Amino acid sequence: MSEIEKIDGFTEEEQLDFEAELQEGFTEIEERYAVDTQQGFENVLVMDNIPVIDESKKQKLIDRLRQLFAKAGAPIEEENISMPWDDKAATNKGFIFLTYPDAQQAENALRALDGASFGKSTLYVNRFGDIERYANLPVGEGELPTGWREKPYVEKDHLRSWLGDSAGRDQYLTFRDQDVSIWWNGRNGTAEPVKVDGKPLKNNKWGELYLQWSPLGTYLSSLHRVGVALWSGPKLDGTIGVNVLRFTHPGVRLIQFSPCENYLVTWSEEPLDNFENSPNAALRETFGPEDEGNQFVIWDIKAQRVLRTFPADKPIQGEDGPQQVAWPSFKWSPDDAYIAKCNVGTGIAVYELPGMGLMDKKSIKIEGVQNFEWCPMSEKDFAARKAGKGKECSFVYWTPEAQNQPARVSIMSIPSRNILRAKNLFNVTDCKFYWQNQGDFLCVKVDRHARKAKSKKATFCNLELFRVREKDYPVEVIEFKDYVPQFAWEPQGSRFAIVSSNDPNYGQGIPGVVVKYNIDFYQLDQKKGDFIPIKHLDSKIANTLVWSPRGRHIVLATIGSSQKFDVEFWDLDFVVDERRETSEPGANVTMLASGEHYGITDIAWDPSGRYLTTHASSWRSSPEPGFCIWDFKGQQLVHQPMDRFKQFLWRPRPPTLLSKDQIKKVRKELKEFSRTFDEEDAAEENRGSAEKLAQRQRDISEWNAWRARNNKKLEERRSELGKAKKVVKEDHKDDERVEEIVEEMIDETEEVVVG
Amino acid sequence: MAAVKPNTNWAEDDIEADELPQPTETTDPNTGITTITSWKLDEQDRKVKVTRRIRRRVQTQVVSHSVAERKGWAKFGLDKGKASGPDRKTTIIGENLHFRIAPVSKAEPEQADPVASKPTGGKAVVCRLCQGGHFTAKCPYKEQLAVIDNMNTEGMDEEEDAGAQGGLAPKGASGPGGKYVPPGQRAGGGAGESMFRSRDDLPTLRITSLSVDAEEDDVRELFEKFGRIARVSVVRDRETRQSKGLAFVSFEEKKHAEEAIKKMNGRGYDSLILNVAWSQPRGERA
Amino acid sequence: MKPIILQGHERSLTQIVFNFEGDLLFSASKDSVVNAWFTSNGERLGTFGGIKGDGGHNGTVWTVAVDSQTRFLITGAADNTMKLWEISTGKCLFTWDFLTAVKRVAWNEEDDTILSITEQRSGQPSIIRIYKINRDEPTQQTTTPITTMTLSGSKATVALWTPLSEYILTGHESGKVAKYDVKSGEEVNYIDDAHSGEITDIQGSPDGTYFITSSKDKTARIFDSETLEEMKVFPTETPLNSACIAPLRPYIILGGGQDAMSVTTTSQRAGKFESRFWHKLFEEEVGRVKGHFGPINTLAVHPQGKAYASGAEDGFVRVHWFDESYFRSRPFGDLEPEVEV
Structure with a gap:
């Protein structure tokens, strides 16, 4: 103010007035002529996360950017790119302005370029107007923008609380008629219903269609007419949106979780309608017009929103019978980073999660591709990833014979799309993929037909065994002259079991005829690196094999036969006499026990591998629905026939959180703990029936009461006589240290002396 | 067993006490470990040499005054003048017993023997x-x-x-x-068949000295005539699948089984004399 | 747990007792000697008797009792005498003479009175005598009992003081259990058929309000000291020679004679005679400890429940210190009565 020169002829007062007026004026003028930054700039975009470079690279950068824009369908002239420059640092500022001829093109460009990757970074694009608008939003500290409602914080329950059971029990679910119950599986099969606030956990809503646990056991999903509900937390119930998550998908029939429980796929028989004007708010809010006609929906579980929907596959032309939906159609990568779908004959579409955009913006074209499977990741892989040394996800796929190409099996790495290994095959009818659950091995079971066979019906098969952890993925081929209906890797192990049959009656389905199978066990020979057979079992009736999730134990069962219902328990490492461990590998394959479950339709191990359930579901028209629980040695613990029994599901467990060292420590200290566990177990067993328990409690209270009475009487009498009670001196004031010599025996050995 | 056997040990005869040599004792000055060699007779009356190694060590305890006082008393009677520390002739530390408190069922032998780990x-x-x-x-x-x-x-x-x-x-x-x-x-041994235990409570017979050529069907044929057979199993070698000459037959009715024993035990079959008897659950078999 | 095997007797054991603090154990035997042992390491402190002419007994020592201050010892023997000893020196301070063998002696709570039972034989009835003990001048003792109870019926085999020294509880050959007033000598209560066989031992609970008896009728029973009401029964398969109540944990220990079962099986020489642990409240067996080569004649438990000892026909005494698992054991789940020390 003092800078303004005094204008002659005016008093100070007047001068001050002038200045004030001028200021006012300025503001007025400013306002009047201010460029509305929010208007008139609809054709300008701001793009940032541009690499910061110096003068020398400036031109190159601009050229590259223009190339990118052109490719994306939003070309721009160089003069319309404005790159602010930081003179002091002699670099650009990391963002640029793009001026398009009109707003429409700008919008176009925005959509095409936002999120585009440029080299290593991703470019972000915003409307120029938006930036100003957001910058000017009157949001005070801690205030929410208008229209937002503050939701009170609801503390989520511990989603994994069931793992904290002190007895280490697993849970399982039984679905019978309309009732669903969840039980704790105690030792010896004693079942205790899972209680919430003292009452058994039950929910009428669960029994509508069917149920499924999520892969790590966190959620229980129930299917309903209107959609899928996910229940979690210790009560498996609670506030909607917190413990109960709802996914509206009318007519849903099939669901599948992603391995890390982040996403969910649902499939409905009915294609989605256009719900824009639906009276049902849930439908309206969930789906948009672009979802019309689709049958697959991909959800983000925690956010409870739709990520994307897909139309159904063209139905597979089967030779016989009704068309079936191949499920799972979408396959998740083991780390929940990708979801892929095989478009039979054309290629594999890999989508990145959570954006659900095609990886690299296009699907992988593989002509003739039939099927693919992701390679699982083991604990080690996840740990390596965390340490930054992990490898990429990969999957295996196969293509059948084409005009000038033999059939081929290939392993491709994602996202780099490098082919890690490919192998040609001949005379292939079909291929099935079996990954070992740690991702160590892959078996491709190739059903082959005789060359020049007319019908191309598979008559024998090969097993191509890839050792994925070794350099160049060496492959070993094992040929079989028989048909191999089942193959299974040992979880966490390096062995596998197969069921093969050379019985001419196989597959005929002739009633009354019992088909004979052979079962073989193979093991990876550490020295040679190949798989060698270790055990062959002839003429078995079992047609199903299920490994225990911990490996080592396997159950062979006959399922689907109308006459035989055997269940056999085998141990591949049965060692009785430790000194003889060095004998050849197959020697320890022993059958522990065999049992029978009339009407068996399914087998399931509990997640710890200690118990096995065989159950018979009325959905598969079993003659005797119900279930049995066995321990891993083959002793039947529970036999529970129940009519209208539908489902038995163990609740899965997430992988252990203990580090390797901790696991070692637990093993070492197991000795001490086992003693206490044993005593607890014995105590539990001997607790006996509830009756006995009640009796014992009565005994105790009677005893205590009697003793109390007596003590009182004694005390009274004592004081009457004026006598003091003799006590061992509790005060250790005059304690002393004494030494004494103790003898201990180190050992004692005996030997028989002749003569 | 004690190093010195008092001759009133009523589990043994006096006669044997003479035949066995006297125990010897040596102490290794470096390690302080004493080795005692003694002799005894085992179940089959064979001479057994028992070598026991003992170590002496000083143990400190905190105790009340009166207890400490007593520790300081001079020895009297037969022990008068003896050195402090337990006299090996009178005091022996026994072997560890695994003593566990748990409800005992009458049949089971619950506690481990202190001496015998032999069956x-x-x-x-x-x-x-x-x-x-x-x-x-x-x-x-x-x-x-x-x-x-x-x-x-x-x-x-x-x-x-x-x-x-x-x-x-x-x-x-x-x-x-x-x-x-x-x-x-x-x-679990044995050719994939659950053996040695009859199914449920069916009366089961054990047939030994059976021809190795006899198969399940042959055995079934042989015994069918005594009554309805619930199950037949021939014990086979795990690897070679050859019969071990042993089979089990479970009848539906006990009297049929009895009849079968009567008639078939000692009967000739394929140049061997059959031996047919009741199959016993493992626990009772000697 | 590792037993400490005490080998100081040439013949079978008749009675063993712990002193009040549990650091000493006294053992009486048919070899006429009484031994004193340190329980922590098994070291023998000394012997009472055993040397010719030292004033020891001349026959089976049937019974031994130690006062709560671990100063004096009373023994009763088949040589018709009862002796008072000074524990620290092993010297015999006084001898009482009787017409028949002394089968049982016991100190009262205040260490100033003792009871003695003399045997019934050839014209002599079974007599219980109560003597006052002169602690200040131990060599001067009165030979006149303050009370004499001459039993007309079945002879008394064992006896026990009640707390506050007002009564004596007795066990008889017939299986009868009786209660006598100390001052008057009157039988104030009795149960004729408490047992169906001779009562072989009687031991009290830590506070004395109930007691346990063992009998040749193969049972042990717990009775209320006040009312003589039978509270618990423990049936076994062998005649029992001794029983005691463990403090701290709700268990009792029983020991006895030949197991009918074990005779037939093997000819093993390993000690197969067992002390048996039962749950006091639930009347169920919970453990056995083997080791003796002959029937167990006497059992005693550390007054704080930390150890127990057994003496048998084989002349051995075995002292067992309980380990952690014993104290932690919960054989019937968490049902536990209040702890008694």
């Missing part, structure tokens, strides 16, 4: 963990069932297996003990 003659071997026909120490499910019922627990608690993963395996404990149980009699 007691005449008692069948039952694994305490899984009730298989093997020693608990050799139970293949030790780790899973995780029990430390030491059959031979000498020094077990002192020796810690450093870093042993399945640190439950008794180191060397199976050494001296352990009757060899042939594979055919171990739990």
Whole structure:
């Protein structure tokens, strides 16, 4: 103010007035002529996360950017790119302005370029107007923008609380008629219903269609007419949106979780309608017009929103019978980073999660591709990833014979799309993929037909065994002259079991005829690196094999036969006499026990591998629905026939959180703990029936009461006589240290002396 | 057993006390370990040399004054003038007993013998963990069932297996003990068939001295005429699948089984004389 | 747990007792000697008798009792005498003479009175005598009992003081259990058929309000000291020679004679005679400890429940210190009565 020169002829007062007026004026003028930054700039975009470079690279950068824009369908002239420059640092500022001829093109460009990757970074694009608008939003500290409602914080329950059971029990679910119950599986099969606030956990809503646990056991999903509900937390119930998550998908029939429980796929028989004007708010809010006609929906579980929907596959032309939906159609990568779908004959579409955009913006074209499977990741892989040394996800796929190409099996790495290994095959009818659950091995079971066979019906098969952890993925081929209906890797192990049959009656389905199978066990020979057979079992009736999730134990069962219902328990490492461990590998394959479950339709191990359930579901028209629980040695613990029994599901467990060292420590200290566990177990067993328990409690209270009475009487009498009670001196004031010599025996050995 | 046998030990005769040499004792000055060699007779009246190593050490305790005082009393009577410390002739530290408080069922032998880890003659071997026909120490499910019922627990608690993963395996404990149980009699052995136990409570016969050519159907034919047969099984060698000359037949009715024994025991079949008897559950078999 | 084997007798054991603090154990035997042992390491402190002419007994020592201050010892023997000893020196301070063998002696709570039972034989009835003990001048003792109870019926085999020294509880050959007033000598209560066989031992609970009896009728029973009401029964398969109540944990220990079962099986020489642990409240067996080569004649438990000892026909005494698992044991789940020390 003092800078303004005094204008002659005016008093100070007047001068001050002038200045004030001028200021006012300025503001007025400013306002009047201010460029509305929010208007008139609809054709300008701001793009940032541009690499910061110096003068020398400036031109190159601009050229590259223009190339990118052109490719994306939003070309721009160089003069319309404005790159602010930081003179002091002699670099650009990391963002640029793009001026398009009109707003429409700008919008176009925005959509095409936002999120585009440029080299290593991703470019972000915003409307120029938006930036100003957001910058000017009157949001005070801690205030929410208008229209937002503050939701009170609801503390989520511990989603994994069931793992904290002190007895280490697993849970399982039984679905019978309309009732669903969840039980704790105690030792010896004693079942205790899972209680919430003292009452058994039950929910009428669960029994509508069917149920499924999520892969790590966190959620229980129930299917309903209107959609899928996910229940979690210790009560498996609670506030909607917190413990109960709802996914509206009318007519849903099939669901599948992603391995890390982040996403969910649902499939409905009915294609989605256009719900824009639906009276049902849930439908309206969930789906948009672009979802019309689709049958697959991909959800983000925690956010409870739709990520994307897909139309159904063209139905597979089967030779016989009704068309079936191949499920799972979408396959998740083991780390929940990708979801892929095989478009039979054309290629594999890999989508990145959570954006659900095609990886690299296009699907992988593989002509003739039939099927693919992701390679699982083991604990080690996840740990390596965390340490930054992990490898990429990969999957295996196969293509059948084409005009000038033999059939081929290939392993491709994602996202780099490098082919890690490919192998040609001949005379292939079909291929099935079996990954070992740690991702160590892959078996491709190739059903082959005789060359020049007319019908191309598979008559024998090969097993191509890839050792994925070794350099160049060496492959070993094992040929079989028989048909191999089942193959299974040992979880966490390096062995596998197969069921093969050379019985001419196989597959005929002739009633009354019992088909004979052979079962073989193979093991990876550490020295040679190949798989060698270790055990062959002839003429078995079992047609199903299920490994225990911990490996080592396997159950062979006959399922689907109308006459035989055997269940056999085998141990591949049965060692009785430790000194003889060095004998050849197959020697320890022993059958522990065999049992029978009339009407068996399914087998399931509990997640710890200690118990096995065989159950018979009325959905598969079993003659005797119900279930049995066995321990891993083959002793039947529970036999529970129940009519209208539908489902038995163990609740899965997430992988252990203990580090390797901790696991070692637990093993070492197991000795001490086992003693206490044993005593607890014995105590539990001997607790006996509830009756006995009640009796014992009565005994105790009677005893205590009697003793109390007596003590009182004694005390009274004592004081009457004026006598003091003799006590061992509790005060250790005059304690002393004494030494004494103790003898201990180190050992004692005996030997028989002749003569 | 005691180093010196008082001749009123009523479990032994006096006569034998003369035949055995006298025990000897040596102390190694470096380690302070005393080795006592003594002699005794075992069940089969064979001379057994018992070598025991003992160490003396000083133990400190905090006790009340009166107790401490008594510790300081001079020895009297027969011990007058004797040095402090336990006299080996009168005091012996016994072997570790595994004493566990748990409700005892009348049939089971619950506690481990302090002396014998050898099988007691005449008692069948039952694994305490899984009730298989093997020693608990050799139970293949030790780790899973995780029990430390030491059959031979000498020094077990002192020796810690450093870093042993399945640190439950008794180191060397199976050494001296352990009757060899042939594979055919171990739990689960035998050609994929559940053996040695009749199905449920069906009356089951054991047929031995059976021709190795006889198959299940042959055996069934042989015994069908006595009554309805619930099940027949021929015991086969695991690898070669050859019959071991042993079979089990379970009848529906007990009297049919009895009839079968009567008529078939001692009968000739394929140049061998059959031996037919009741099959016994493992626990009772001698 | 590792037993400490005490080998100081040439013949079978008749009675063993712990002193009040539990650091000493006294053992009486048919070899006429009484031994004193340190329980912590098994070291023998000394012997009472055993040297010719030292004033020891001349026959089976049937019974031994130690006062709560661990100063004096009373013994009764088949040589018809009862002796008072000074524990610290092993010297015999006084001898009482009788017409028949002394089968049982016991100190009262205040250490100033003792009871003695003399045997019934050839014209002599079974007599219980109560003597006052002169602690200040131990060599001067009165030979006149303050009370004499001459039993007309079945002879008394064992006896026990009640707390506050007002009464004596007795066990008889017939299986009868009786209660006598100390001052008057009157039988104030009795149960004729408490047992169906001779009562072989009687021991009290830590606070004395109930007691346990063992009998040749193969049972042990717990009775209320006040009312003589039978509270618990423990049936076994062998005649029992001794029983005691463990403090701290709700267990009792029983020991006895030949197991009918074990005779037939093996000819093993390993000690197969067992002390048996039962749950006091639930009347169920919970454990056995083997080791003796002959029937167990006497059992005693550390007054704080930390150890127990057994003496048998084989002349051995075995002292067992309980380990952690014993104290932690919960054989019937968490049902536990209040703890008694």
